[in-house]
Amino acid sequence: MEKFELKIPVSKKPTDTQIKKLHDYFAEMPMEEILGGLYFAKNRWKAKDAGVLKVGRKSIIKKEVHSITSEQAQWRLKNWKMMIANYRRLGYSYPTISRIKKLLIDLSKKKSR
Secondary structure, three states, X not given: OOOOOXXXXXXXXXXXXXXXXXXXXXXXXXXXXXXXXXXXXXXXXHHHHHOOOOOOHHHHHHHHHOOOOHHHHHHHHHOHHHHHHHHHHOOOOHXXXXXXXXXXXXXXXXXXX
16 A cells, blocks of 8 residues: 655644544545545534534533423423524524424423322
8 A cells, every 4th residue: 555645734733642643543544534524523613613503402402301390391382482482592493492392292291290
């Protein structure tokens, strides 16, 4: 197998551990996979930098449905349009709101203790 050498300018000096990891990645992985991962990482970084990346959807959902009784879940489902308005005001995306609704439906079917 033919070997090639890359020279890449970076913003700050990498540590020895980082250099070793990069060397291992390039030695073990195909170039297409490395480029695909870098493409994903760049898009994620740009979204995070722009402030549009909302990380932690699972924790948001857990916060919304934590210790809700069956009756409370039923009330929220009956007043779902108002709940959507509140969730949108908080900045939740529609997929997140949909996941909250799915858990509320499950909770509403369970009997309260």
